[in-house]
Amino acid sequence: MHLRLPVSVSEALECLADGATPIGGATLVWAVWQRDGFPDCAMSLRELPEANVVGREALGAAVVLNQVDDRVPDVLRLAAGAVGTGAVRRTATVGGNLVGSTLRCLLPAALVLDARATVLETDGVREADLAEVVAKRPVLLSLQWREPLASTYRKMPGDAGGPPPLAVALASHADGGGGTRLRVAVRDGYDVLSGSAASATDDHADALRELRGTVFDDLPTDAWEVVGRQAESLRADGPAAR
Ligand SMILES: Cc1cc2nc3c(=O)[nH]c(=O)nc-3n(C[C@H](O)[C@H](O)[C@H](O)COP(=O)(O)OP(=O)(O)OC[C@H]3O[C@@H](n4cnc5c(N)ncnc54)[C@H](O)[C@@H]3O)c2cc1C
Structure with a gap:
């Protein structure tokens, strides 16, 4: 190769x-290539x-x-x-x-x-x-991307060999008109759901309510509770936080 x-x-x-096949750190492809054969040519972007x-x-x-x-x-x-x-x-x-x-x-x-x-x-x-x-x-x-006002991420512990653990990401953004927009994304199993809503309060309760009733309607309650806790930590970080 x-x-x-x-x-x-x-x-x-x-x-x-x-x-040329793109290659990163080869943590995934190496074993596959050893089993199935190496490509003639690979390209790493590490010098770019x-x-x-x-x-x-x-x-x-x-x-x-x-x-x-x-x-x-x-x-x-x-x-x-x-x-x-x-x-x-x-x-x-x-x-x-x-x-x-x-x-x-x-x-x-x-x-x-x-x-x-x-x-x-x-x-x-x-x-x-x-x-x-x-x-x-x-x-x-x-x-x-545009820098958010604040953002946070939480991945729950998982079982080895089990389904992917729940991962929750939140970010609040200035909406350009003096307001705030909350974006939420949740990896539940192999599915990733995401949505955003206008947020008029520091605790983002209004935005969370809207998202729960629409995009995240089918998300299990315990997963949604993790979203709620992460929204709290977003508020605790304050608007100047990253
Ligand atoms: C023990 C172990 C635990 C892991 N745990 C997690 C985990 O908890 N969460 C998680 O998300 N992942 C996990 N992974 C997966 C890990 O994220 C991947 O191994 C890694 O991201 C692949 O990165 P790499 O740079 O080594 O890719 P490579 O192995 O080099 O490439 C993997 C694939 O990506 C393609 N690729 C690489 N770079 C690019 C590019 N710039 N553009 C387009 N295609 C590209 C390659 O062509 C190839 O098809 C785990 C992996 C291992 C081995």
């Missing part, structure tokens, strides 16, 4: 046109600056999970810190998690940030929404 390390977007596009950005409003796909620190909003930092073991987090990447894994602990966090993706296709770079990234699995270059 030939591993290519593009240093510019145009080089990455050439790799893609040549049929655009895929390594870490900031208040952007995160690159090649960033290793344990480098997702307090430079990003809390919700993403906490989500990355909840993935697997320390050994996995030292190697696995944002792109491998969002595009390549079935658990996708980062997805609820990205959803409540209302993140947009920048993806590479053979004919160039373009924006995509997260639903498309999950469904079509393009090569992910980076995520961008």
